[in-house]
Amino acid sequence: MGVSIKDIAKRVGFSVTTVSRALNDYDDVNAETKDLIRRTAAEMGYVPNSLAQRFQKKKTDTIGLILPTFGPRFSDPFFSEFLAGIGNKAAAQGFDLLVSTRSPGEEELIAYRQMVQGRRIDGLVIVRTRKHDERIEYLRSVEFPFVAFGRMEGEIDFPFVDEDGKSGMRLVADHLIALGHRRIACIASPPELMFSQFRLDGLQSRLDELDLSLDPGLIRVGDLTQRSGYEQTLDLLDFANPPSAIVAFNDLMALGAMSAAQNRGLTVGTDVSITGFDNIPIAAHSHPPLTTVDQPIYQIGSMVCEMLAQKIKGETLERSQALLQPELIIRESSGKASAR
Amino acid sequence: MGVSIKDIAKRVGFSVTTVSRALNDYDDVNAETKDLIRRTAAEMGYVPNSLAQRFQKKKTDTIGLILPTFGPRFSDPFFSEFLAGIGNKAAAQGFDLLVSTRSPGEEELIAYRQMVQGRRIDGLVIVRTRKHDERIEYLRSVEFPFVAFGRMEGEIDFPFVDEDGKSGMRLVADHLIALGHRRIACIASPPELMFSQFRLDGLQSRLDELDLSLDPGLIRVGDLTQRSGYEQTLDLLDFANPPSAIVAFNDLMALGAMSAAQNRGLTVGTDVSITGFDNIPIAAHSHPPLTTVDQPIYQIGSMVCEMLAQKIKGETLERSQALLQPELIIRESSGKASAR
DNA sequence: GTTGTAATCCAAAACGTTTCGGGTTATAAT
DNA sequence: ATTATAACCCGAAACGTTTTGGATTACAAC
Structure with missing residues (x-):
């Protein structure tokens, strides 16, 4: 059904190798050939099969996010904004975002394992760090890339963004x-x-x-x-x-x-x-x-995602731990103490 | 790094075919062999490479959801609850959930195309149907499975859940x-x-x-x-x-x-x-x-997801269009008209 | 002794892409 | 005329899994 690289190769009379290299803009392909291949690909409505690409490259170009929910009626504006921050940045960086919702506990860790060991994602975002955080322990133990929204105390060293x-x-x-x-x-x-x-x-x-x-x-x-x-x-x-x-x-x-x-x-x-x-x-x-x-939630989501993308690409983070300084917004719900 | 089916085959002395069939519980494998293979797989910490599986089966076991956001400060409790409804049901049905956030318009349709044509997902959830809905037109034109939260008027026929x-x-x-x-x-x-x-x-x-x-x-x-x-x-x-x-x-x-x-x-x-x-x-x-x-948003999310899962599995929907009857919740923000 | 059948097993192909390790040709340098 | 170099191209392998289409064996029935 879908047009494959092989179909294009047949049409233009070049090998699949050359077609692949043309589409990926390698410079050992004649400019005219490259042009022809690309035009033909566009004409034929070629879209790369990302399943095959990912399998080949052993990369999913996907980051994971597991939202900790308490109970089914989960309705936290905080998370939808955070999600938007991550989602938009991820899209900009060419990553897909795989989202799961689990309440903390046994099930939750299983979800993490599934994502990681099933090689569904290249990296994870962790939200709301906990005092004794099994998620972080697990990810560190298998050396899986992640960035957290929230710190932990003590010597444990991992990349995070947090507000003070x-x-x-x-x-x-x-x-x-x-x-x-x-x-x-x-x-x-x-x-x-x-x-x-x-x-x-x-x-x-x-x-x-x-x-x-x-x-x-x-x-x-x-x-x-x-x-x-x-x-x-x-x-x-x-x-x-x-x-x-x-x-x-x-x-x-x-x-x-x-x-x-x-x-x-x-x-x-x-x-x-x-x-x-x-x-x-x-x-x-x-x-x-x-x-x-x-707390600039949207921006924090964006930062977290950007740091994670860098980690996945193997770049070294110039700053792997960001602690933002908060700002007090004074409105009308607070006022002089009354002598009641 | 990861243990593959080939490694197991080598260890137990059977072919990869048999190992694969044992793990997938085919009945043309001797019970003892099956046992041995499964134990060995567990011992070796085998986890199937979902990238390879998906590629082979041409199925992603993933459903997509593109949230329409207006502006970056997107913070709608409505969506986080809907997301939870879909997410939990998806997990229960063995599907991953791929989420993207786009504001309606040009970009949005590109995101749909990427998900669909890049074969990243097996089905889509659409939220907030629109009067002239390009998303639905597109999905119908390529015959891609989807279920909507929201109806449309007129003759256009597609599966949805909506409240009256x-x-x-x-x-x-x-x-x-x-x-x-x-x-x-x-x-x-x-x-x-x-x-x-x-x-x-x-x-x-x-x-x-x-x-x-x-x-x-x-x-x-x-x-x-x-x-x-x-x-x-x-x-x-x-x-x-x-x-x-x-x-x-x-x-x-x-x-x-x-x-x-x-x-x-x-x-x-x-x-x-x-x-x-x-x-x-x-x-x-x-x-x-x-x-x-x-409006039982969580439940609607759940229903939508379940219907979509059925569609993807090729089952026929017993009821492909659900119109829920609403209930008025009277609280204190409404009262007798005053003679101001 | 042949035939049929059930129970096990497996080699090889296939999925679509990238990449490795070349090959060929034309041109420039010697 | 040979050699070096650059430009361009390609065959085949590889990724890990499932599936196709048998093959082999053992045993029962005739």
Whole structure:
């Protein structure tokens, strides 16, 4: 059915070798011949069979991405933006993007193994590094190229892009303190995620420095969904002595927190201040607009993909570990502490 | 590096043919031999080279999905949930998922062609059918298997899953009218999208039936983002005689509309009613919770993928066109019309 | 002793491409 | 007239798997 190189060879009267070399722009082919072959190929509607090419070259020109999902109703704007960043860069670099969705655990590692050992991809993107990250252990053990969004602590050395969550949270702490807040709660993210550590550390260290240590009772843990932000906030507001500010570890939870506060009749930004982290597009158009730490997710996806492409091509990375400095976006969800 | 079938053959002293047939569970291989071969394969850590397999079988066991993105900051919870639905089902059926992101237009069709003609995939998922849909025309012209999320009008026949947007909007209309609303505005979606047509038709037809025809000046068009919902709503509220209810064609725009109304000092649900469409998870936890039409996006993704898998395997679809009936989720963003 | 049949096995081809290791011819240099 | 060089071309192998079309053996039935 499809036109093959052999068909072209027959038509133009040259060998398949020459046709192949012409199409791949080798310089040991006469210019006229090259022209003829290319024209003929175009005429005949030739498209290389990538299956055959990949098999021959032992390269898939494909990178993999396995999104960690919690539960079936997975709906995180964070990931769709990250995906777009990777996807567009991958396309620009001539790579396909193979995507899988798995919840962390046994199954997840199987998916990694399938992709890697089945030689389906040339490299992998890892998102949301974890404290004890089997994925990274595995990939390192088989020496498979990968780049992570997120760091790990300690000596383990691998290429990554990350944002400095500690600094980010210190900015948040400073901001809230400057507004007069003293009783500050936080809705943290699951502690096994590396970024949770950094963000918590940032918040705590800054408060400690100012002798305002974080009340352990005011540290809640959510699962990064809006729902959990909502529920944790209701809990926090039920305290006899509720916090005047709530620091959520991502925007989705912050949005949930705002709804909860509003449903309790509070005005966000005056009665209670709420901050997020990520600066997803929705944050700018919430009511009130959300004070948050910007994380250039699209750009990070793009960087990760570019680094991975370089690794795959065997180029040495000029900079294999990028730590971006965060920026605090002050909007209206945070305001002066009220004397309630 | 990798263990091949040839290595196993050498080790066990059988031919590659027999090894291949043993591993593929053919019944013309002695049970003991089969056992031996399989044990040896496992011992040696054999994993079939999928590149070679695919090349040989002329099948990729991969389905493609090209997400239409508008602009780089693409962040739509709708798509991440749809992706999860497809991804999980694909994995269950043994298919890989190849994802690309392109904005509609010239480039987009090139991406389709690359996937199809480069034989990178066995089938395609199409999202958000359009009035004049080149993608579908192309795929039909080359007889490539695909299943769409969304219908088209007229005689064109292809497999799809869709929700009955017309009925959905009629439910919304009924609901608002029952609440006493007479001056109803809408923030529609781009008219080239098929679902825009159905939804607008539903709204208009129901209002017409009740002699409450939709004022053309109250029909705005957004681009499905929160931002556009926000902006269109500000415009609408500036009218001398503003609407008492605003029907947004998706949840994201509805959320933007709520922010706009709130920033104008209005209470959503009493001063002005706002409805959405999709029922993305965020909608349940917004403030106030959003009245919307439920669309089981995850399940639709799953169905689409399953149908496509059947098509690829050459099975005949028992039902190749599914039109789901919508359900109205009444929450607090809609309430009695006030006499402002 | 022939024939039939079932149970095992295998050599070789095939898939479409790239690449290796040349070969041939024409022209320039000696 | 020989040799060197450059320009152009090609046959055949290779990649790892599946499949085609038998081959061989053992045993039962006649």
